[in-house]
């Protein structure tokens with residue numbers, strides 16, 4: 001079994017990531033300059049939020065749905081960095097995405113669940129990342145196959161990426177369930193126990209699929225000692241072009257974060 005080498009703790013990725021848990025938030029998709037900047041301005045008011053997420057090229061299940069604004073949106077994210085000081089993170093699924101993100105100073109890349117499921121795609125991303133000193137977060141694959149997840153982490157690590165994290169976003173349920181994806185907490189727990197230095201972020205938004213469950217899933221993740229949370233937010237979720245039901249307005253996010261922090265401080 002291959003080990004993950006030279007992993008850097010998440011608080012060494014960037015100076016501003018000094019508090020735990022690391023909170024990443026922002027819209028499922030970057031939809032317009034106004035939506036991106038309005039959401040980011042509201043998130044900036046929440047102290048715990050350090051990283052702004054937005055999907056730019058969206059891996060939609062069916063065609064003829066909103067597939068993201070593409071390259072234009074990278075300028076909006078740069079504007080977010082300049083105006084709010086938040087770090088930025090974007091999903092990459094191809095070498096072209098990696099090149100575009102690095103050219104536009106995206107701080108952190110993430111690899112989505114559908115891409116992690118495909119070792120050919122991961123290997124192409126690894127080649128594009130060779131020698132780049134950029135942090136990469138890798139979501140679990142859609143199916144509960146821990147080795148596929150580990151394999152993706154190993155491939156990207158072998159390309160020299162030492163700022164590496166895993167994101168737990170749950171697994172495709174096959175049957176109708178109240179949650180969009182089943183958490184199968186035992187899988188991230190096992191990954192954490194095998195790779196002590198690997199930061200583990202939970203994505204309660206894609207596990208829940210419904211904003212009403214985000215608080216309890218987030219609390220569970222923190223109870224399991226996960227290192228951070230990636231939570232989708234939108235200044236006007238009712239008009240969101242993707243994942244409308246799970247996005248929180250920033251003030252709701254703030255309420256949830258405060259409830260979590262209270263409980264944590266009792267421990």
Ligand code: PEP
Nearest residue numbers: 028055112113114169206
């Ligand atoms: C997302 O983060 O918006 C996304 C598409 O996630 P996942 O890859 O977990 O489905």
Ligand code: MN
Nearest residue numbers: 028232242243
């Ligand atoms: Mn989403």
